[in-house]
Amino acid sequence: MIRKINRIFQDYMREKRLKIGKNIWDRKNKEKIIEDNNFIEDNNIKSILFLRYDGKIGDxxxxxxxxxxxxxxxxxxxIGVVTRGGAKDIISNNKNVDKIYEYNKKTSEVKKLAREIALEKYDLLIDFSEMLRVNQMMFINMCKAKINIGINKKDWNLFEVSLKSIDYHYHISNLYLEILKFLGIKNIVRKYDLFPTNYMIEKLNLKNKKYVVFNPYAASKHRSFNLENMIKISEIILEKNFDKLILIGTKNHLSELERIKKRFGDKIIIPETENILEVVELISKANLVVTPDTSIVHIAATFERKMLCIYRREIGKEDKNSILWGPNYDQARVIYVDEKVKNGEEIDINKIKIEKLKEKIDEI
Structure with missing residues (x-):
């Protein structure tokens, strides 16, 4: 009861803070813009700043x-990109990005970075947030780009252009394609672009070997596999004609993963990776990728690897998440964990029917 009251109070205060923040920071001397055939050329755009301060790798x-x-x-x-964490690492050697700015949530650091960016005088700023927190409003205001584009920001003074919000009936990449078309880009290729390291395959002696990458973990325990299911899934994979099974996890997961290696022996590899691009390299050459709904789905999609991904779906509700954030290519197969849950509860991925998973791996 106390937790419920606290949540209601926090939601109320958050709404108040956002209103106050909007009153302070939703200000801009708007540029007169031309929305004709080619936004970039018509408005003389020479520099673009992308805001991805959420740090989400998949996005x-x-x-x-x-x-x-x-x-x-x-x-x-x-092209400049504001981001943080693993999302910063994923583009650290992207040849199409000229400058990466690291975002820190501390207000003093937000102001410091915004002042640095303002000196560079970007012509166009593109923000992908559907909802802006106060620090993000302040940041956009202080970056002082000539033109700001936002998503679903019609009633904001901070943005010259408001593009339509996300359509949950289509894959998220459609939003990016629509923005590119608005900018005047033609003949668009939908493929993602990653530049992995080039030493992990050799380091782990995987060249010319058939191997599977299994990522058991996601952002919450309800979306991650427990040890019992990790063992079952590993056993199913190892029954197939693969030379190695690579288990992916953070340093916090090592002790759990070592228990699986102890059970199955040398066919299991637990790589000690230093950054996400080393994981990208392993995925880029894998014969099969198995993962819950995480950024690994989009990394595997970049290289069109055969993939089995596991999504959660509430019985009786429209399935928007797996459409919006699905793999979106032919070599991928999706298994749904269907469950009816009470309001506020999460579907547990560990309710998966292992026989169903086995059938899909056979199919692949």
Whole structure:
């Protein structure tokens, strides 16, 4: 009861803070813009700043479409990206990104970075947030780009252009394609763009070997496999004609993964990776990828690897998540964990029917 009251109070205060923040920061001397055939050329855009301060790796993978397609048509345009964490690492050697700015949530750091960016005088800023927090409003205001584009921001003064919000009946990449078309980019190729390391395959002696990458983990326990299911899934994979099974996890997961290796022996590899691009390299050559709904789905999609991904779906409700964030290519297969849950509860991925998973792996 106390937790419920606290949640109601926090929601109420959040709404108040957002209103106050909007009153302070939703200000801009709007540029007169031309929305004709080619937004970039008509408005003399020479530099574009992308805001991806959420640090989500999957979103950034899909965003790489935009970096490449803009550079393909306008190689002289400067592209800057504001991001953090693993999303920063995923584009650290992207040849289509000219400058990466690391976002820190601390208000003092937000102001410091915004002042640095303001000195560079970007012509166009593109923000992908459907909802802006106060620090993000302040950041956009202080970056002082000539033109700001936002998603579903019709009633904001901070944005010259408001593009339609996400359509949950289509894959998220459609939103990026629509923005590119609005900018005047033509002949768009939908493929994502990642530049992995080139030493992990050799380091782990995987060259010319058939191997599977199994990622058991996601952002929450309800979306991650427990040890019992990890063992069952590993056993199913190892029954097939693969040379190695690579288990992916963070340093916090190592002790759990070692228990699986102890059970199955040398066919299991638990790589000690330093960054996400080393994981990207392993996925890029895998014969099969098995993962819940995480950024790994989009990384595997980049290289069109055979993939089995596991999504959750509430019985009786429209399935929007797996459409919006699905793999979106022919070599991938999806298994749904269907469950009816009470309000506020989460579907547990560990309710998966293992026989169903086995059938899909046979199919692949």
């Amino acid at each position: 950034m993978v899909i965003n790489t479409i935009m970096f490449r397609e803009i550079k393909k048509s306008y190689p002289e345009i400067k």
